[in-house]
Amino acid sequence: MHIEHLAIWVRDLEQMRNFYETYFGATANDKYTNSRKGFSSYFLSFPDNGPRLELMQMPGISEQSGDPLTQFMGLTHIAFSVGSETAVDGLTEQFRADGYTIVGEPRRTGDGYYESVVLDPEGNRIEITV
Missing domain, CATH: 3.10.180.10 (2,3-Dihydroxybiphenyl 1,2-Dioxygenase, domain 1)
Structure with missing residues (x-):
């Protein structure tokens, strides 16, 4: 058993894809878009072939309240x-x-x-x- 991927809701899909490609050598798949739902995503693969990272964007996703410098429950x-x-x-x-x-x-x-x-x-x- 292994972790296949983790996912993050993001505001700016292209900026986040570029960040992980630039600093961590990620390679993105072709952008997936579901126009009916307004959903778009990329799966990012890393050089070590470990878990992938899915970056997802869709209107209507609530912001997490709070200061990013403060710890919170959940994925940290x-x-x-x-x-x-x-x-x-x-x-x-x-x-x-x-x-x-x-x-x-x-x-x-x-x-x-x-x-x-x-x-x-x-x-x-x-x-x-x-």
């Missing part, structure tokens, strides 16, 4: 392994230079992970780890 982050501490540091600095919000500086956690946390363009927490 997506973690990407980039292979080394140096890669964690480098990607974190690339996000900073490109104007993204770093909410967790690179560090070693109590359970032994080396990681940082950045917010994607829509405020989702992305953990960058070895």
